[in-house]
Amino acid sequence: MAVAFDSARWEALAAARTRGDVGDGIASVLALLGRTDVISFAGGFPAAETFPRERTATLLQEFAADGELAAFQYAPTRGLAGPRDAFADRLERLQGRRPAEDELLITSGGIEALELLGKSFLDPGDVVVVEAPTYLGAVQSFRSFEAAVAPVAFDEHGLDVDDLQRRLAAGVRPKLLYTIPDHQNPAGVSLTTDRRASLVELARSYGFLVIEDAAYRELGFEGESPPSLWSIGPDVVLQAGTTSKTLFPGVRLGWAAGPKEVVDRLVAAKQLTDQCAGALGQRLFEESERRGWIDDQLQRSRALYRRKCERMLTALERSMPESAHWTTPRGGFFSWLTLAGVDTVELAGLAVEEGVAAVPGTLFFPDGRGADNLRLSFSLVDEEKIDEGIARLGSLL
Ligand SMILES: Cc1ncc(COP(=O)(O)O)c(C=O)c1O
Numbered sequence: 001m002a003v004a005f006d007s008a009r010w011e012a013l014a015a016a017r018t019r020g021d022v023g024d025g026i027a028s029v030l031a032l033l034g035r036t037d038v039i040s041f042a043g044g045f046p047a048a049e050t051f052p053r054e055r056t057a058t059l060l061q062e063f064a065a066d067g068e069l070a071a072f073q074y075a076p077t078r079g080l081a082g083p084r085d086a087f088a089d090r091l092e093r094l095q096g097r098r099p100a101e102d103e104l105l106i107t108s109g110g111i112e113a114l115e116l117l118g119k120s121f122l123d124p125g126d127v128v129v130v131e132a133p134t135y136l137g138a139v140q141s142f143r144s145f146e147a148a149v150a151p152v153a154f155d156e157h158g159l160d161v162d163d164l165q166r167r168l169a170a171g172v173r174p175k176l177l178y179t180i181p182d183h184q185n186p187a188g189v190s191l192t193t194d195r196r197a198s199l200v201e202l203a204r205s206y207g208f209l210v211i212e213d214a215a216y217r218e219l220g221f222e223g224e225s226p227p228s229l230w231s232i233g234p235d236v237v238l239q240a241g242t243t244s245k246t247l248f249p250g251v252r253l254g255w256a257a258g259p260k261e262v263v264d265r266l267v268a269a270k271q272l273t274d275q276c277a278g279a280l281g282q283r284l285f286e287e288s289e290r291r292g293w294i295d296d297q298l299q300r301s302r303a304l305y306r307r308k309c310e311r312m313l314t315a316l317e318r319s320m321p322e323s324a325h326w327t328t329p330r331g332g333f334f335s336w337l338t339l340a341g342v343d344t345v346e347l348a349g350l351a352v353e354e355g356v357a358a359v360p361g362t363l364f365f366p367d368g369r370g371a372d373n374l375r376l377s378f379s380l381v382d383e384e385k386i387d388e389g390i391a392r393l394g395s396l397l
Contacts, residue, residue, distance in 0.1 A: 001376035012051040017124070017146050020353065035357070039389035041376040042357035044185055044333045047308075049378075050301040051248045052293060059287050071283035077267050079106025083282035086289040087255050094218065097231040099257040105266050108277045109252040110215050110242035111137050113266070114178075114258070115273070117211060117238065118145040120265040121175055129167075129174040131159040133336070133364035133373070135185045135213065138178050139286065147364040148172065156327065158191030161198045174208045182225055183216035183332025186364045186375035195225040200233030209262060214241040216395040218298060230257055238262050243285055245333075246298055251281025305333065308378040311386045317377075318387075319394025326376075333379035336361075339397065344374045347396060356392045 003009060063071045077224060078084065081222055084104060091096035107113045114137070122128070124146035130139060132151030142149050153160035159179050179190035179199070191199075203210045212229040232238035238258030247253070256266055256278075270276070288294050309329055316335075318325055326337045339347070344360040351358060361373025381389060 009040070017144065028202055032087045038352065038355050038357045039381060039385045039392070040357040041312075041378065041389060042168075042359050043380060044377050045303060045380045046245050046301070049304060050297060051250075052288065054299055055288065055293055056248075056284060062136075062287075063283065065341070066153065067310060068283070069223050071097065071280045073279055073361055075106075075279040075282060077276050078269050079277060080102070080279060080282050080286075083286040084280055086286040090289055090294075091255075091257060095228045097228075097234060099234075100260070102260045103257055103263055105256045106265050106282060106397060107240070107254045107270070107275045108258050108274055109212060109244060109249070110240050110254045111141065111256060112252070112270075112273070112277075113238070113240035113256040114138055114141040114211070114213075116266040116269045117209075117240075117262075118142055118147070119269040120262075121209070122147045126176075127172060127174040129164065129177040129208075130209065130366065131184075132366060133178055133186050133361060133365075133370060134178065135215075136363050138213065139366050140174075142178070147176075156189050157198065158189060158195055161195045161202065164199070165202060168202060168206050173206070176211055177203065178211045178213065179229070180213040180215065181217075181229055182214065183329060185215065185220060185332070186334050186361075187336040188327045188329030188332055188334040188357070189336075190226070194327065196226060196232055198230055200229060200236060203233060203356060205263050208236075209258075210237045212237050212239045212301075214239050214243060217241070218246050218330035218334070219302060220303065221302055223310070224329070232313055235259055242338040243281075243294075246301070247285060247288060251284060253277055253281040253285055254387065271344035290344060302331075305331075305379055308386065309335070309380065310382055312376065312378040312381075312390060315387045317389045321394075321397055333377045335376050335378065337374040337376060339372050339374060342372050344370075347374065347393075350396050353359070354392045355395060356389045357391065 083106060088104060090097050118141055122145035126147050127150050128142045129150050129152055131154040139149055150172060155162035158181060217225055228239060230237040238256060240256055242254035249370055256263060260370045314351055322341050324337060326335045329335055345362060348358055348360045359375045361370025363371055
């Protein structure tokens, strides 16, 4: 008799580690992107206005006309020499530290660095400390390796290093600590300089690796960012960066910069995923960086995001009840609302019916908190629809 391939059969065939509670949070946020009838404050996506369409077309034409080979061919696992040099130059210029040859890997986006770290460092039950709330994709990724994700406190100055220290003193022994120090997803706040130094010291004392997710680092609305964790502690920090928000996410591209011993392991793991980041994206990045186009694009993107952010904050002032409060971002894509006594999962459901999307806070906590928080992203939404979207949310409250 034939076996019935029902859901129980597939469940039995699936690897035990996939039965962990990874959830489909990212997929459900991505699904909203296709909805043109919704004013979306949901996804952390870059604005289409920032995409360098013409310049990308110029480069593709040049590649074709010049008989370029590298852009179309497989690349070395660590990345092509020219693009590696361009990444190293950029890190040196913006962060004051140049990774050595064996301290840098070109990745297929920021999320891949997390996957490679999980593959290389996590056995079932290993502890990964995260600030809470944090990036949903990171929690999903660590959980996919059956890690125990342990939250530490987080406030308007970023990860609460004192709380971390207490936990370490009490016996918590993480292998990895994941943090987003700049314009954090979802809270839109940044880690203070003092806390950065203390965090690096704790990593050295207790022997864990800090993963610095630098996804929004270059998207400050003004001025300099505090020193990156990697530049303070290159011996204990792996920086995972991405070009998704500075160039465009259609080529999946990013970097991992950290201790040689860590990067070597990521390179070994990458051979077994996609072998190399797409060469075409690497070459587009290299040429854009060399010609100053990325900085130029960034300047305009920052001004656009700042305008959108200010408009959203003004709309919140106008439309939210007295009891509501929210963070004031100085860069990045997000503001984090606290709506005491409101069930934001229910609110988000009702909001979609009213043609507005936002993400309930529970998706950003590994432990079920966040029921009265809402993440609002101002990056993608049309400027002129911000007022209307926030007004609709406000009327639901
Ligand atoms: C904090 C953070 N890290 C990483 C990523 C993923 O970046 P990438 O597109 O490079 O995979 C995102 C995307 O939203 C993010 O918010």
